[in-house]
Amino acid sequence: MELLLHGFATVLQPQILLVLIAGTLGGIIIGSLPGLTATMGVALLTPLTFSLPPATGLVMLCGIYCGAIYGGSISAILIRTPGTPAAAATVFDGNELAKKGLAGKALGISAIASCSGGVFSALCLTFIAPELARVALSFSSPEYFAMGLLGLSIVASISGDYVVRGLLSACIGLLVGLIGLDNLNGYPRFTLDLVDLLNGVSFIPVLIGLFAVSEALRTTESMLKTAHVDFKLSGVLPSFSELRGCAKTILKSSAIGTMIGIIPATGGDIAAFLAYGEAKRSSKDGDKFGTGVLEGVAAPEAANNGVTGGALIPLMTLGIPGDAVTAIFLGALMLQGLRPGPLLFKDNADLVYAIFAGMLLANIIFLLFGLFAIKYIARVINIPKPILTPIIFILCIVGSYSINNSLFDLLIMMFFGILGYLMDKFKFPVSPIVLALILGPMVEGEFRRSLLLSSGSYAIFFTRPICVAILTLTVFSIVGAYIQQRKKHRML
């Protein structure tokens, strides 16, 4: 508790608080713009954080992440287009409420539910993560190798109908991660005799290329007319009885979201649909869902923001990112010279608790924006795509350059932008590249360290119970996802 109070004291310093507010607002704006996902937002704004002190930069990322997930609901409600995939389920009732002239009320309940879900999950993060980290302290190289493999196996489940293609994308990511000097013996690998590649491929330009440049290139294909929103957003604050009616749904959905968040490879969209389904099943007015009921907005919004804190639990305690956003978070931590895992709790407890406090405060901040400034924020939806897309291109370029002040990084960004664009066309998922790029060096390093410990004997992986359990889970995860995909194909 003392550490958490210390975390709050850090975050409440004027400069950090201001950065947190700016990050949250930036996140809301990005999240509310259809086509700009939370992943893209965090990828685009990460370069802003590395020049800041670690606590300030990482707290800003917390704000962007939470704000973007909430922001997705704004366009889902107002123009029937979810700003982020996580807000897809909010469209059903949110837009129906808007059609009835209750857009303000829908936005209000969305802000309250999102905040509740976010705070619930941030509290779980604060109290569960340190305990889990304590358990993980007993892990050694073989267990870390197995954990890394499990993280990579997640690729199979996030690849939807394309498990094999997802695994191939992961192989590409692993190969990219191999470029540069070998971490253990300094041997240069796949550097093409280029000095710029000796330190490996910079993570941020790859990320910006895959998620932002490719998305911007896709946008240029078809310049659809921008929706013009002219809603009268009044009555944002729901009444006490309306809040009481949604309270049970919000609490249940927050718990669903947090649990889904902890499971790697899931995400806000799955959590939102699950919570919506559960709220519909258990509600007295279940048959009215889809016609514009407040519970239909509260359930998915509480769940998708519930994911934010949950997803950080495996990342902070084990160093295993569960999805693309947390992979970027991991990259941002590494840019600051930090390595997530149990030792982070021991060596950088101040920073860890500042992140926890930042997560809690970010949720409160977007609630205030959502209740009192939504009238102005919602106007960003009217920004024409032909104006917005070039700005994204420039931000991609500036962001990629600023990491190392290197023009070579800009070439890397463009290469991965085109690669991401083509991979999407050929139905290859791009998220596995990022996961593999992050986890690859860890898996290889821990594998070789394990063999050094055992004097070259592979038995070390099969004689340690935790390691065997994790490896078994890994095999089940890949085979299960593949069988599921085959079954689905046969049914079609």
Added chain:
Amino acid sequence: MKRGSIVAGVLLLVLAIAVWIGSASFTSDSAYFPRAVAAAMLVLTILMLMENRTVRDEVVFDWEKFNYRRTAIIFVITSVYLVLLAYVGFLITTPICLLLMMQVLEKGDWKLKILSSVITTASIYVVFQVMLDVPLPGWSF
């Protein structure tokens, strides 16, 4: 998708073989992991091509919907911008690049576009160079 998968499959096979051959000169412990990844790629690509036999033919690029000219022009503008950035500098090239791109994506409304280009350039300059002390590419003030 059949033809697209075959093209992708061939490229991946070439990549896997290149990695295998390229790692031949590495020390044995440095070559282990790249070779394992190359082997996995080979197996997975063959699996993908086998799966592909049962998949119906799908369109990879929808040429009717795909405005490839616009995407290509944007790509060229970005490439020229990247080259000029180092020599001419951020503050001069950026508003011109923004304006050109905006015009390619939708013609007309010059006033709004000039204003947006200048404000965006100034905002990025202030945030990165002035507030965060992050240098911008090429010559800037």
